[in-house]
Amino acid sequence: QKEVEQNSGPLSVPEGAIASLNCTYSDRVSQSFFWYRQYSGKSPELIMSIYSNGDKEDGRFTAQLNKASQYVSLLIRDSQPSDSATYLCAVLAPGNQFYFGTGTSLTVIP
Amino acid sequence: NAGVTQTPKFRILKIGQSMTLQCTQDMNHNYMYWYRQDPGMGLKLIYYSVGAGITDKGEVPNGYNVSRSTTEDFPLRLELAAPSQTSVYFCASSSGQGRGYTFGSGTRLTVV
Numbered sequence: 001q002k003e004v005e006q007n008s009g010p011l012s013v014p015e016g017a018i019a020s021l022n023c024t025y026s027d028r029v030s031q032s033f034f035w036y037r038q039y040s041g042k043s044p045e046l047i048m049s050i051y052s053n054g055d056k057e058d059g060r061f062t063a064q065l066n067k068a069s070q071y072v073s074l075l076i077r078d079s080q081p082s083d084s085a086t087y088l089c090a091v092l093a094p095g096n097q098f099y100f101g102t103g104t105s106l107t108v109i110p
Numbered sequence: 111n112a113g114v115t116q117t118p119k120f121r122i123l124k125i126g127q128s129m130t131l132q133c134t135q136d137m138n139h140n141y142m143y144w145y146r147q148d149p150g151m152g153l154k155l156i157y158y159s160v161g162a163g164i165t166d167k168g169e170v171p172n173g174y175n176v177s178r179s180t181t182e183d184f185p186l187r188l189e190l191a192a193p194s195q196t197s198v199y200f201c202a203s204s205s206g207q208g209r210g211y212t213f214g215s216g217t218r219l220t221v222v
Contacts, residue, residue: 008150032208043200043213044153051208088153092208097168100145102152 003027004091006101014109019076021104023089026070032092033065033072038103039085048074079108112136116201116214123191123221131186131217133201141204142184143168143211144176146197153200159184160207191221 006023013019021035032051036044050056050063050072062075072091076083086103093099114135123129135142144156155168159178173195175187184203188195198218202211 004152034210036211043216044211045213046210049210097155097158098143098211100153102150 003093003099004089004101006087006089006104008102009105010107011104012107012109013079015079015081017079017108019079019083019106019108021074021076021087021089021106023072023074023091023101024070025072025089025091025099027091027093028067028070029094030091033063034090034092034098035061035063035072035074036088036090036100037083037085038088044088076106079106081108081110084108114201114203114212114214116199116217118217119215120218121220123188123219125191125193125221127191128187128189129191131188131199131201131219133184133186133214134182135184135201135203135212136182137203137205137212138181139203139205139212140181141206141209142178143202143204144174144184144186145200145202146170147200147216148197156186156199188219193221195219196221 035048038044048063050065056063060077064073088103089101117132140161143158145153154170157176159165201214
């Protein structure tokens, strides 16, 4: 079983819609969760971190964490074509190693 | 503010050659990491360091070596390059355990 799993997509949403990206993880003791955005040919860029159960909002982005279900998600409201990228979920495991999902490709259609 | 700087950006190596990927950061971060990214495989941790003089293996360390003589620099050495080492390599740093990463721009390496 992979430590972090994401649907590879591609996920397509129309401009202005809400994009929902999901991630599950296998290690129950994980405490830190991150979302990175990676444009094609570029390096990953940190967009959100979440450490506690519930929602965390930052502008158009909302991260949601449910530790009981081992589930973390990212919602992008009012999606823009510039949001088209691959979104990577990362989970900090014991031993200070991050495990990354393989990423979900998002395309926002104008 | 340069952040994390990686050189070179592109490199083609012949099988059996060696090279060093350079990584330097100017944020005074203690934690530094090397990842490789293969298509459809996600980011895999090669080596990491929690401070000068301290390094440890990650998930895929075979064929690589690192050193950390200063806080700023964390070079990755490839000995006897193999086609399986064809990948994009990212260096990253963070201010502490559980903190998000700042990534360098990456090195695209092809071994032929």
